[in-house]
Structure formats: C-alpha cells, structure tokens
Amino acid sequence: MTETTEHPDPPGRTVPVERLKMGDHACMALRGGEPPWKVFTAYTRTSLARSEKVLLVMDPDDLADGDVVSLLDDGGGRVAEAWNSGQLSLKRNTEMYVPDGRFREDRTIDLYTDEVNRAQSEGWAGLRLTADMSWAPRVGIDHDRLLDYEASVAPLFADPLFTAICWYDRERFGDRLLDDMGKVHPLRVMESLDELEVTRTADGGRIAGSAGLDTRTEFVRALREALSRRDASGPVRHVLDLRDLCFMEAHCAWQLLSLAGSLPTGSEVIVRCGELLGMVLRQLGADEVPQLVIGVEGDEVAV
Structure with missing residues (x-):
C-alpha cells in the first residue's frame, strides 16, 4: 500500500551531502585535517548541474586554486568550465574572515550577504558554500565567540538562496566544540559518500x-x-x-x-x-x- x-525532519540530523538543499546550514566534523575531496566533488558537481554558484573557502595552506579545480574536475571538463565562467569561485578563509588579521562578525556576514546577492544578480539559482573554519584558532577566537558567530548567521538562510557547510577538524577544535557546533547547526554532513x-x-x-x-x-x-x-x-x-x-x-x-x-x-x-x-x-x-x-x-x- x-x-x-x-x-517534520528531526532537528540536528546527520545527512549525506547529496541531501542538502537551498537554505540548509550544516557542519561537518573531520578527523585528520584533510579536506573531504570526494564529498566536495559530489557537492560541487551537483550544485553546478542545478545552475547554482559554488564558493569554496579553503585554507591558505590547502592546494592551489588550479589544483583544486583539476581535482574536482577529474578530466570531465564541467568543473573547469565553471571555474572559467565564474560559476565556481575559490577563496581563502583568511580573506573572508580575517582580511586584516582581526575577526569581525558583522563584516563577515556582510561579505557573505554580498556573495549571495552577487550570485543572484549573475543569474544563478543560489549560492552553495563550503568553508574551512581552521582560521579561528589561528587568530585566537575562543569557542564561545565562534559558537555565537555560527548562531548569528541564521538570517542568511531565511531565504532559500544560500547553502553552507562549515567544516571543522576534530583534532584541532576538540570534541566538546564539535558537539556544541552540532547544536547550532540544523544539520550535520557525513564525511564520506559511502x-x-x-x-x-x-x-x-x-x-x-x-x-x-x-x-x-x-x-x-x-x-x-x-x-x-x-x-x-x-x-x-x-x-x-x-x-x-x-x-x-x-x-x-x-x-x-x-x-x-x-x-x-x-x-x-x-x-x-x-x-x-x-x-x-x-x-x-x-x-x-x-x-x-x-x-x-x-x-x-x-x-
């Protein structure tokens, strides 16, 4: 029958990356510090196919932009084409969060608001983001302030034009913060496709x-x-x-x-x-x- x-969906549920939709704010807890490239590849390709813009905010010590594009593209051509057209954008977390060495919550929220508006004005269906949060311990942001910031960005997701994955290295941030992050993010993303x-x-x-x-x-x-x-x-x-x-x-x-x-x-x-x-x-x-x-x-x- x-x-x-x-x-209704259960609050704070864990989902595969393929289940994220516009308006979702999710976190991901990783072990080992390496970006989950297979997850990001699936996330990027799915988003591009849906005519959404993709913004990957990486750590300065990660791969160079061209290497990231090659890894995500894997010879298929679609990701490289998106990179050349501007549908895919790569930035470093230092320029988004601490461009002058200081973290200001209002400035960061304004930057992301501008990115969402830019994606919309360019004709894309919305903006998909992944952000490496390793910038925070580098500049001495304590756990409580980081939690407050993550809670404060909720208005960005009020209109279904923005999706974000904030990813944290468990070894760098610790279990306590990651557990708390699961409470301020409506969703958690699995770190593996299988x-x-x-x-x-x-x-x-x-x-x-x-x-x-x-x-x-x-x-x-x-x-x-x-x-x-x-x-x-x-x-x-x-x-x-x-x-x-x-x-x-x-x-x-x-x-x-x-x-x-x-x-x-x-x-x-x-x-x-x-x-x-x-x-x-x-x-x-x-x-x-x-x-x-x-x-x-x-x-x-x-x-």
Whole structure:
C-alpha cells in the first residue's frame, strides 16, 4: 500500500551531502585535517548541474586554486568550465574572515550577504558554500565567540538562496566544540559518500546515507535488529525513515521486502521515503507485502 505523507525532519540530523538543499546550514566534523575531496566533488558537481554558484573557502595552506579545480574536475571538463565562467569561485578563509588579521562578525556576514546577492544578480539559482573554519584558532577566537558567530548567521538562510557547510577538524577544535557546533547547526554532513547512519526513534528507526556494497551488511543487520525487537505473540508496528538515504542497491531493497513479509500477520512496517525509492519498492513487489506501507514524500533516492 502507498500513501503520500509529510513529516517534520528531526532537528540536528546527520545527512549525506547529496541531501542538502537551498537554505540548509550544516557542519561537518573531520578527523585528520584533510579536506573531504570526494564529498566536495559530489557537492560541487551537483550544485553546478542545478545552475547554482559554488564558493569554496579553503585554507591558505590547502592546494592551489588550479589544483583544486583539476581535482574536482577529474578530466570531465564541467568543473573547469565553471571555474572559467565564474560559476565556481575559490577563496581563502583568511580573506573572508580575517582580511586584516582581526575577526569581525558583522563584516563577515556582510561579505557573505554580498556573495549571495552577487550570485543572484549573475543569474544563478543560489549560492552553495563550503568553508574551512581552521582560521579561528589561528587568530585566537575562543569557542564561545565562534559558537555565537555560527548562531548569528541564521538570517542568511531565511531565504532559500544560500547553502553552507562549515567544516571543522576534530583534532584541532576538540570534541566538546564539535558537539556544541552540532547544536547550532540544523544539520550535520557525513564525511564520506559511502557511510551509513542508523538511529533509533520513538516509533522505529532512521537510516541515512548509502545502502550500497560497502554498507550492505550493516544495512541488513540494522533491519534485522529493528524488526526483531517485537513481541513474538503478536503483530508489530515499525516506522522506518529512509528519507535521507541517498542510495539503495537492489539487494538491500529485496531484503527490506523480505524481512517485512516475514513479520506476523497484522504487522505494519511504514517506510517513509522519496518518490523514486517508493516506485522501485513497488516494482519489486511491495504492494504484495501486506505488512509494508510506503509513505512517499517529495525527495528522491537513487536505487
């Protein structure tokens, strides 16, 4: 059975980079200090395809601009073309945050407001940003001031023309600050494209990320554990939120149908998902599994 529903997103949820949309303000916690180039490549290429402008704010010690473009382009030509046309822009965090060696919150917010307005005036659908926040410890900005700044930029996202990922090196900033950053950013971004996050909820569970070859075992194990937590004497009701699953291979989809179909008569597994995943599950026989209810929402997932 299929029904069309709308449900609020959980606050502070972790999502794959592909799920970010205009108006989202997200943080990313990294270990090791190296930029997550595969994530930035997916983010950049998706944004360019949507006719959005991309601004990458890198640390001065990162790769030179030309090397960044070559890495993101990987011989395809689209990123290099965007760089030449101005759809892709590269700046250094020192010029955006501390151009004279001092950090002023109002000046930084004005700079980003100008960037959003410039992207709009140039005809782009919006502005997508990634910003390396390693400038802060270099100039002695304490944690409380940095948290206050991150909270203060909320008005920039009031109109859906701006999306930003602020990324922090956990070794440099520490676990306490990164945990606090998760509270002032509505979203956290996964640092890998082949990552899976499983979360228990009051009425079931949420699975986000990618259910592919690398995460197949984890995905199936999570399903088995979730659906085995039931009273063997009667039916079970379980809500499975897959709205932030950006990829699901056919094997994982079959496992979902099989496990739902093995539940006692009268059980109900409600799957909240995007239109594409709902369509594929129906094509695989979801309508023939009486225990399964597909709750279709607007976002899509690749299968």
